[in-house]
């Protein structure tokens with residue numbers, strides 16, 4: 001029975017500063033590095049391992065994966081970094097402080113932007129230098145696919161093709177898989193795996209650096225799932 005290990009990156013510098021991050025490539029904070037090592041420790045002491053690793057092209061997730069692999073002495077494991085596992089693109093909100101944005105636009109609007117399924121944030125203009133089309137790491141990606149802002153629904157729409165094409169086949173082979181990604185790209189994946197409704201997904205929060213372990217049947221239906229650090233677990237749908 002394959003295992004799927006989902007890990008949200010450790011605390012980032014902008015998590016610490018309470019800023020909308022999205023595709024901005026901020027690093028882990030010192031606490032975030034510790035959380036990533038702790039995730040590796042939890043996986044190791046729980047007797048888990050993995051045959052292949054997937055992450056985004058954002059350094060907070062990539063470094064979380066590396067710190068896990070270092071802690072578990074799994075340097076040899078095959079790794080894939082793909083833009084489709086990036087955080088939800090937060091459009092023109094990226095860089096803004098969440099508290100100040102709440103004071104300016106109201107708690108309900110910010111809640112909708114942050115947690116609703118289909119409300120997109122204000123989009124970045126296509127000529128904005130922060131738009132991913134100007135970022136070298138996305139050079140190989142068709143420009144029309146690169147977002148200037150995404151709802152969770154949009155994020156799910158771009159995560160799923162990669163899930164189906166690259167990750168599912170490995171699980172179907174019986175391999176154990178780790179995905180080190182982001183709060184909202186993982187919310188999208190959990191929505192898909194657990195058939196969470198559009199209404200219920202608003203309540204799902206994924207804690208940093210706390211491995212969420214799925215045990216899957218051969219047809220990839222979910223047998224059970226649990227956080228390894230129960231003290232830092234959040235309710236699952």
Ligand SMILES: O=C(O)[C@@H](CO)OP(=O)(O)O
Nearest residue numbers: 019020021022087114183
């Ligand atoms: O800023 C972001 O990109 C995300 C994750 O940190 O924030 P939120 O939890 O508000 O969706």
